[in-house]
Amino acid sequence: MERSDTLQEKMEQNGMSRRTFIKYCASLASLMALPPSAAYAMAEALGKAKRPSVIWLPFQECTGCTESITRSHSPSIEGMIFDMISLDYQETLMAAAGHQAEEALHAAMKENYGKYVLIIDGSVATGLDGAYSCIAGRSNLESLKEAAKGAAAIIALGSCASFGGIPKANPNPTGAVAVSDIIKDKPIVNIPGCPPIPVVITGVLAQFLTFGTLPELDKLGRPKAVYGETIHDRCYRRPFYDQGKFAKTFDDEGARQGWCLFELGCKGPVTYNACATTKWNDSTSFPIESGHGCIGCSEPDFWDAGGFYKALSMPADPLKMAATAAVAGAAVGVAISFANRAKKGAAKSAHETTKLEDLEK
Amino acid sequence: MPSIDQIPISIVSPDEMLTGQADAVLTEIAGMLKRLLDDGIEGSIDLRGLALSGADRVWLEKQLGRGEVEIMLEAGGWSVLTETAYPGVWKVMHRDDRDRVVAELIEVAFVPAIIRPDNGDVKKGHESLLLNLKAKTAGV
Amino acid sequence: MSASLEKGVRVLKEVIDAPIASYFNSCVHCGLCAEACLFYTETGDPKYTPIHKLEPLRRIYEQEYTLLGRLKKMAGLSKPVTDAELDEWQELVYNSCTLCARCSAVCPVGNDIVYMVRKFREGMSAAGHAPEGIKGAVNRTVSIGSPMGVKLPAVQAQMKHVEADTGLTIPLDAEGAEYMVMLSSMEIINFPEYLGAIARIMHQAGKTWTLCSTAFEATNAGIQIGNSDLAKVIVSRIVDGAEKLKVKTVISPECGHAYTALRWEGANLVGRPFTFEVKHILEVLAEFQEKNLLKTEGFETDKLTFHDPCQLVRRGGVVQQPRKLINQIAKNFVEMPDSGFMNWCCGGGGGASAIEEGEELRLEAFRKKKSQLEAVKPDRLVTACANCRIVLEEGLEHYQMDIPVVGLTEMIAEHLPERQKPEGS
């Protein structure tokens, strides 16, 4: 099937009006915290944009991110954006396989050198020279370095690509690291989440296509517009937190009343994401709405943050060293007491009885 | 002494508090109106990007009031564009085809931009009308 | 480090014990001990804060007996104690401390500060940093037998005088007597009434008693200078005398430190428990009173108040006895503010009265006693310590206050029925 060259044409083919597209752009602009007027510019630019080449490399991942994007319940427009891009390599989605796929990848990289957008999902294994994760006999580490060279920008999709994610969890047997730990000379947008919210990636792509810019990022490389506030800040159960009303177990009266899940280990206060506003499953709900605390999946090292069901204020690891320290302290103490007693004893045996004349110096 | 259940209890939820944000919105709208008059520059405010409480929204709604025009727009879901009591100030609510609110704006313009048909669209409409006419003539 | 300093430090290493370690670690620098010390309250000079008087001792403790302190010392980060420093501290440890123990009584963390001063004096004296006045007193006590240089003939002269006066025999070296009576040289020289009073009281009570020719002097300047070796020499004479005469009880005279030296320190100095009891004369009198063996007649009618010697109340536990005794012979007994357990020191205890260069400070500190006395305006001041009595008299004279000071024992003796025949004779 022949593809249309611009989105405008594609829309016309699908019988979609310009106003529909403007509305969609207005919602994207709102999500990306762009000024509302940007919607019109976006609509115009997107309408005329040529299909940029996108190369999507999967590393140590579970395909959850791909699932999240492709199973998004959003209307056809988001799918269309994907149609719009020239997804030249995506192992899971592409029809080609084996040598054919590799050839497609290298052809795309060569043809669009310096212009393509590189999407990575999954963390990069660095242990044993990256041998833990290979595609076509080449380590992810090698592939990443090669693909990054010609990329205009890199999108690290999901917590694994953004921060190392679950492969990096203690004890990290594969030496997993984030994309940003390897690539230092390219703009990288981190879209963490396990999985990330689908609309965020379309928003970032739309902005890149429209303005040729990447969204404003926070210090962890995440779009500020989406990751600017915590789940806790936007949580509908927040008033209960402020009133000190907490569910103590998952089946108590508090839980039934929909009270705050802080004491049940909710990581909402330390998790920066938009789940509480964009929600999941076609805007049905988000974890807290279903009665389970946030597990902080979009934060670095969330897997090792002290247990999903332990309140943030609780010690993560109840006093591992206490017994050892007590024994060591007692040992030090006993050693000093022997030394002290010896010293005191020596002073005593060296005692010279004071006589009257000794009172004078 | 009254028993404990006779003591009246009132629960104040955050939605019942004015944050003062709505005041600022009004001031900004006034500024935008002046720019529209002086320089013809249109403006808009993304209401969902502001931390407005329920009470703020109700208050704002009341302050803005209603004008004479209400436009329904069906494009991938219904949108409602309502003129407020202040001509040139529009309240815009976009919904998608599943009736979810996707954008909620205040637009300051003589006519919201989305209403004005695009030149290209008009041109295409004109062409298809001519074609239509030709077909009718030919068909007779 | 000079040999004497080395010796002093070694002695301190010997005496530092768990209580001292606990006390230093507990101190939070709250400064409340200063509020309890009359040298601070009357001068307002923070250097008289009791815990500060122990600073060199604290550093030696830290440098010698704590791991961190030893590491700091090894790394050369700690300030060593020097002769010059101890010299500077001599005034703080002796002149401005009477071992009155008010600080120990108020310390909120429970530090027995005066216990530490006493121990610190061990090192100070061994290092040769004791004041001349106390050194002299020790010298005389050890070599002559009494801090004022009183010898047995002087006592015998007194005895004769009292015998003539009372018509009673003063027993000397009477083996098997129930009580062995000790004197303080101040009493022998300044307050001879004491011996007569004892003779009459014992006679009336029908008790056997004796003086000891080898141990009549109770005061122990070794305790005041803080040197256990010398204090032991002095106290051993009494122990030997008491054991030789096989007495049941040794009576400490009206002298605070003599009582502490004998009652609480004695056994520890000689290294074994005593075979006899030690009692302060007031304790004995109170016992007599309880058993109805102390009969008096008549009452003092002028306004009396009682100065509690520190070593009797705070360090000795003798609080109620003097009050009961006074009330038997006085109609108008009033208490000074803070009297009893928290009474203020006269300013001359702990050997301080023997330090000539400390006189000015002593008189300054006496203002505390002056204000206590002004609050009740007594006609006469009763006490039970010859040293207090001398210091009080000096202070009162200096501030031109006309309040005579009397010893409680002799005051009681004055109320014994005249010329009463001993029972059964």
Add this chain to the structure above:
Amino acid sequence: MNELQFLTWVRGTGLNIAVGIFLLGVLWRLFEIYSLGRKQDLSAPRHASGASGFHTIFRRSLPPPGMLKRSPVSYIGGYVFHIGLAIVVFLFAPHILLIKNLTGLSWPALPSQFIDLMAVVTMAAMVVVLVDRINKPVKRFLSTFEDWFTWTVTFLPVLTGWMAVQHLLLPYTTMLALHILSVELLLVVLPFTKLFHVFTLFGSRWYNGKVNGHKGVPV
């Protein structure tokens, strides 16, 4: 390091290290101090000293006659600060939850509003005793770096805890992490500074009371 990682560190590794040093330090210091021993008192007691040591442990918490008047700030400020601190530390619901988590023991909490008030009162009292330390010649004379330092490490947990609860200045998470960190600092320095009086105080009062009991001194 972001907030979650910071918080994870302070409530994990950081807390382990702090509690480890604390326990090690406390045992080491207790041995170091009390193993020095003392000579047996050979003098005959006036009467058996009995429970006088224990009595003094409690009675020394009250001002001796006349002292309250001489140094009201030390006593009243001290009481408010120590009692306030005890209330805030041991009767605040999240702290009880923590103790329950560690030891399984728990007891009823006081209302958060009251704890909040107590925290403010405690801080006020601490500021007052600090000002007193600066103003009073004796206290200033006795004060060393350690005095200012220990005041600060005691004050910080109260301040950061209160600020975390009040959502002041920094996001709750960061403040909570700082709060836990400040408590860890307190735990680490406690055995090696004058703050160790929380342990030796009992020994010191006991020794003092025992000696007094032996002599029959009424305390």
